[in-house]
Amino acid sequence: MSTLELINLQKRYQNGYEAVPGLDLEVRDGEFLVLVGPSGCGKSTVLRMVAGLEDISGGDMLIDGVRVNDMGPQQRDIAMVFQSYALYPNMTVGENIGFAMKLRKTDKAVMATKVAEVAALLELDKVLDRKPGQLSGGQRQRVAMGRAIVREPKLFLMDEPLSNLDAKLRVQTRAEISRLQRRLNITTMYVTHDQVEAMTMGDRVAVLRRGYLMQCATPQELYHTPDNLFVGQFIGSPSMNVVRAEVVEGTGGLPALTVGSQTIQLDDAALAQLPGVRGMIGRSVAFGMRPEVLGDEGTSSIDVDVELVEMLGAELLVHATIDAPSVKQTDEGVEIGESNTSMIVASMDARIRVNAASRMSLTLDTSRIHLFDLVTGDAIGKAKVDVG
Amino acid sequence: MASTISTPVDATVGAKGGAQGGVQGGVLAGVNGPNKPPDLTPRGSKIAKNLSSKKGSIIVWLIAALWTVPTFGLLVSSFRPETQIKTSGWWFFFSDPSVTLDNYRGVLDNKVGGQPFTEFFLNSIKITVPGAVIPIFLAAFAAYAFSWMKFWGRDWIFVGVVALMVVPLQMTLIPLLRFFNSDFFPDKANGIPAIWLAHSIFAMPLAIFLLKNFIGSLPSEVIEAARVDGASHMVIFMRIVLPLSVPALASIGIFQFLWVWNDLLVAKVFGGGAKNQPMTFAMVDMVGSKGNEWQLLTAGAFVTMIVPLIVFLSLQRFFVRGLLAGSVKG
Amino acid sequence: MIEIFKTFVTVALGLGAFLAVMVGLYWLASQLPEPWRDRARVMVFVGPALVLLVGGLILPSLYTGRLSLFTGPNANKWYGFGNFRELFTDSDNLIVLRNTVWWVILVTLASTVIGITIARLADRMRGEPYAKALIFLPTAISMVGAGVIWNFVYATKGNDPDKQYGLLTWLWLKAEPILPGKQDPHYWLQDREFFGFHSSFLPGLNTLFMIVVIVWIQAGFATVVISAAMKGVPDDLVEAAKIDGATDRQSFFRIVLPYVKGTIITVATTTLIAVLKVFDIVQTMGKGGQFATSTLANDMYQRSFPLSQPGYGAALAVILFVAVVPIVYVNAKNQRNIREGR
Structure with missing residues (x-):
């Protein structure tokens, strides 16, 4: 039953490197907030600052409205699950789980019941007397969880707790952690580099890049209305196709997009989503299409050269080239590809037959496209959408 | 293959401790027979290896034999009667075997500086056990601070400590001796604490260096987890770091034990009279005063060797483990 | 034998006392007000070792360095190099x-x-x-x-x-x-x-x-x-x-x-x-x-x-x-x- 507020939180290292230039973020009571971003984006640094393991260079951190900047980790009443689990190798599972209580001089009987409860919850009751070295990866992960749960802390902090599990176990544990968090209703901050994990687990997801918060929103919002090119490309798999396009005046004075040698007319439905485009005529933009928007229903279409077709069972991935340069957002800024052609991916119904090395026309729903500024990467003319 | 063995530490942290674990595993596999990992080499390559290394193993055993002959000679001599020792080489023992314990009896009855030999044996123990234990624990505390506590100038002070390895102990003998004989030192009548202190001082730089390598390479997340759990530095040190550092403490402790037990110089300079002296002193005295009574020297030498040999043989698998941490690329 | 036993008991007691003193000092250090608390805790950990090193190696070495410039049985006559x-x-x-x-x-x-x-x-x-x-x-x-x-x-x-x-x-x-x-x-x-x-x-x-x-x-x-x-x-x-x-x-x-x-x-x-x-x-x-x-x-x-x-x-x-x-x-x-x- 707690909240966490970060106000202009900063982290500077002694060599002058600014890991976090200034971050504002709020985690609401009982919320599951996921911090996601590529490696080096500062997400772990933020988490470690919240834990009290890393000094805060500037700004404020409030837990339940109390400033905790100068408190050590032991005073903040938080629990943390580490990437490596960080189990105490010299203690048994039971001792691991009970260590924090023992340090707080909890009554032995109380401690024993609590450890037993948690062990039962996590199905660890049969291995309580084993040392961590004798456990499987999944069991170790659960011990780490148990060590955090048993404390009933104000905040749960998790640092990529699934990255050491194999794919199948990861999916399973993902669901387990979500369920556990809802059940215990403890405010949680979760760090991962895996956008699938972020999307599936978080009530809200905060996307970080080089210490800057790019967007913090629900998974749906992030997916459908990314604030900028970086979020658009980071969230979603396969990721959004982005090519350069020019906004021109099309039929009836309505804006249209020139992509390479083709023109895509924007209709009223599209303009309702992207009202800002009207003022952009004559300018270049980054034009984003999610793979599933291509080849689905739609009023417009785009011609491509198919290079490769991947059959995934339920869907078909069509890799094709288009005669417009690609655009992506890197740490240096927005980057336009040097080549005049680029690869795009369409995800289609598996029943459609597509031949490699053929030219085909992909339908395109223009009301589901994204436009970004070519210099700043910010979304252009985005209307607030209610996601159905 | 060796790297498949996991130490308790790297077993829980996976990749992080892996590199170091590999090295330790290697030592285990090498020195400690029973803990050998399953041999996963494909059979073909193993056969090839065996054929090509046949010559090699002959050379190794030859060197091993050469290395053992002198000690073996001493062992044999120590059981031969006085007259035989003085008139023929120990290798004639096998053509004319006669065994006696007189030499050992002679050593035990022998008096050096008015003291029986057994007194020196006790002195050796009194000097060695604390002389090995005290510096290791002091160094462990310091190594923890250099690894996991934050303080001003930490890295520079550590570099300074390591640099002190350079100081030859000879350089400090005279001033230290004057200090121990001054009024500042409370116990100048009894030289044994002075010996402990001197050994602790001389052991400190290397022990801190080696222990810092080990303690500093413990997975940081385990230490952090303990801090999040609410543990203070003292609790982390006592409950987590010390138990995890047993291999390193043991190996460095054994080395320090051997070094103190076998030391002559420090005891000779700081110990004062014969009553505080270890067995090495008694041996040198016997070499000097009874240079011709080789039957006593053989038995005496063997008595001085027994304890280190037992310590060494029973604990040799610990030996290199702690010493290697951090110094080996892997 | 009794002597050896006594030695071991003394060592064990000594070690226990040593650890107890360290814990006690650490506890005392923890009672200090904030700017001093951390420093005092660090001193409990590194202090004893540093005292030995400074008193046992650094100062004596400097003394020896000075001594090397003197001569005579008590080394009190200036001799330069x-x-x-x-x-x-x-x-x-x-x-x-x-x-x-x-x-x-x-x-x-x-x-x-x-x-x-x-x-x-x-x-x-x-x-x-x-x-x-x-x-x-x-x-x-x-x-x-x-x-x-x-x-x-x-x-x-x-x-x-x-x-x-x-x-x-x-x-x-x-x-x-x-x-x-x-x-x-x-x-x-x-x-x-x-x-x-x-x-x-x-x-x-x-x-x-x-x-x-x-x-x-x-x-x-x-x-x-x-x-x-x-x-x-x-x-x-x-x-x-x-x-x-x-x-x-x-x-x-x-x-x-x-x-x-x-x-x-x-x-x-x-x-x-x-x-x-x-x-x-x-x-x-x-x-x-x-x-x-x-x-x-x-x-x-x-x-x-x-x-x-x-x-x-x-x-x-x-x-x-x-x-x-x-x-x-x-x-x-x-x-x-x-x-x-x-």
């Missing part, structure tokens, strides 16, 4: 320096090479742990004990081959039919010439025989440490080299040796520093450095104590110190390279 001048000009003193240089070079080289050789040849051999334990055994033996042991190798007594109890002497005399020339009984540890060749640069035969003893003691350490490091070389690295066409020999010299280079340098440094301090062997086998066998460390003891020339002894200590500095510097750099190369 006189001690050092003597050290580098007097012919007897130059012999000490010469010996020390040979000790350092030969022992370090031989121990390391033997260590590498055995580590390589014994790797995965049957009975490997036992062979290595035998070679490691002398490490546990005191130099005084080693002196007695090797006496049964080097001792010479009269002319009669069958009365010899020194193994080497006996073999030497018995080998007369095989070797050219007449085999006279030889007093190995008194032969200050280099195989009958008199030179002021080469070490005496007696020094060489003492060096053998130290190599005998040190080689086991080198073997075990290098062997452990070699076992840390990932198998797939060596296998990759073999698939690329490297022979056993090539993969050893090009892959394994470079991989364990850091360990080898560490071993060599450790050995080297140990050798510079060699004292006991010269005391027992060289009878305190007679027959031109003295070394820096031995001479330092002889001058400071039996000969009552503490000023000169201090000068020798300073030279020892100066000799070790560059070696440790190289080693520290090596360590850092390894860490950064990770």
Whole structure:
């Protein structure tokens, strides 16, 4: 039953490197907030600052409205699950789980019941007397969880707790952690580099890049209305196709997009989503299409050269080239590809037959496209959408 | 293959401790027979290896034999009667075997500086056990601070400590001796604490260096987890770091034990009279005063060797483990 | 027996008391107000060690450095750099320096090479742990004990081959039919010439025989440490080299040796520093450095104590110190390279 507020939180290292230039973020009571971003984006640094393991260079951190900047980790009443689990190798599972209580001089009987409860919850009751070295990866992960749960802390902090599990176990544990968090209703901050994990687990997801918060929103919002090119490309798999396009005046004075040698007319439905485009005529933009928007229903279409077709069972991935340069957002800024052609991916119904090395026309729903500024990467003319 | 063995530490942290674990595993596999990992080499390559290394193993055993002959000679001599020792080489023992314990009896009855030999044996123990234990624990505390506590100038002070390895102990003998004989030192009548202190001082730089390598390479997340759990530095040190550092403490402790037990110089300079002296002193005295009574020297030498040999043989698998941490690329 | 028991009880109690005092001090430190609390806690951890180091090594070293500029039995007569001048000009003193240089070079080289050789040849051999334990055994033996042991190798007594109890002497005399020339009984540890060749640069035969003893003691350490490091070389690295066409020999010299280079340098440094301090062997086998066998460390003891020339002894200590500095510097750099190369 707690909240966490970060106000202009900063982290500077002694060599002058600014890991976090200034971050504002709020985690609401009982919320599951996921911090996601590529490696080096500062997400772990933020988490470690919240834990009290890393000094805060500037700004404020409030837990339940109390400033905790100068408190050590032991005073903040938080629990943390580490990437490596960080189990105490010299203690048994039971001792691991009970260590924090023992340090707080909890009554032995109380401690024993609590450890037993948690062990039962996590199905660890049969291995309580084993040392961590004798456990499987999944069991170790659960011990780490148990060590955090048993404390009933104000905040749960998790640092990529699934990255050491194999794919199948990861999916399973993902669901387990979500369920556990809802059940215990403890405010949680979760760090991962895996956008699938972020999307599936978080009530809200905060996307970080080089210490800057790019967007913090629900998974749906992030997916459908990314604030900028970086979020658009980071969230979603396969990721959004982005090519350069020019906004021109099309039929009836309505804006249209020139992509390479083709023109895509924007209709009223599209303009309702992207009202800002009207003022952009004559300018270049980054034009984003999610793979599933291509080849689905739609009023417009785009011609491509198919290079490769991947059959995934339920869907078909069509890799094709288009005669417009690609655009992506890197740490240096927005980057336009040097080549005049680029690869795009369409995800289609598996029943459609597509031949490699053929030219085909992909339908395109223009009301589901994204436009970004070519210099700043910010979304252009985005209307607030209610996601159905 | 060796790297498949996991130490308790790297077993829980996976990749992080892996590199170091590999090295330790290697030592285990090498020195400690029973803990050998399953041999996963494909059979073909193993056969090839065996054929090509046949010559090699002959050379190794030859060197091993050469290395053992002198000690073996001493062992044999120590059981031969006085007259035989003085008139023929120990290798004639096998053509004319006669065994006696007189030499050992002679050593035990022998008096050096008015003291029986057994007194020196006790002195050796009194000097060695604390002389090995005290510096290791002091160094462990310091190594923890250099690894996991934050303080001003930490890295520079550590570099300074390591640099002190350079100081030859000879350089400090005279001033230290004057200090121990001054009024500042409370116990100048009894030289044994002075010996402990001197050994602790001389052991400190290397022990801190080696222990810092080990303690500093413990997975940081385990230490952090303990801090999040609410543990203070003292609790982390006592409950987590010390138990995890047993291999390193043991190996460095054994080395320090051997070094103190076998030391002559420090005891000779700081110990004062014969009553505080270890067995090495008694041996040198016997070499000097009874240079011709080789039957006593053989038995005496063997008595001085027994304890280190037992310590060494029973604990040799610990030996290199702690010493290697951090110094080996892997 | 009761004495031993008492000793152990005392040690256990002492250790318990020591830990209790540390915990108590830490608790006291934790009661202090904030800016002092952390500093006091750090002091509890590093304080005792630093006190020992400053009081036991740094201050005495400075004192010794000062002492080296004085002369006389109480070292109270100013002498400037006189001690050092003597050290580098007097012919007897130059012999000490010469010996020390040979000790350092030969022992370090031989121990390391033997260590590498055995580590390589014994790797995965049957009975490997036992062979290595035998070679490691002398490490546990005191130099005084080693002196007695090797006496049964080097001792010479009269002319009669069958009365010899020194193994080497006996073999030497018995080998007369095989070797050219007449085999006279030889007093190995008194032969200050280099195989009958008199030179002021080469070490005496007696020094060489003492060096053998130290190599005998040190080689086991080198073997075990290098062997452990070699076992840390990932198998797939060596296998990759073999698939690329490297022979056993090539993969050893090009892959394994470079991989364990850091360990080898560490071993060599450790050995080297140990050798510079060699004292006991010269005391027992060289009878305190007679027959031109003295070394820096031995001479330092002889001058400071039996000969009552503490000023000169201090000068020798300073030279020892100066000799070790560059070696440790190289080693520290090596360590850092390894860490950064990770």
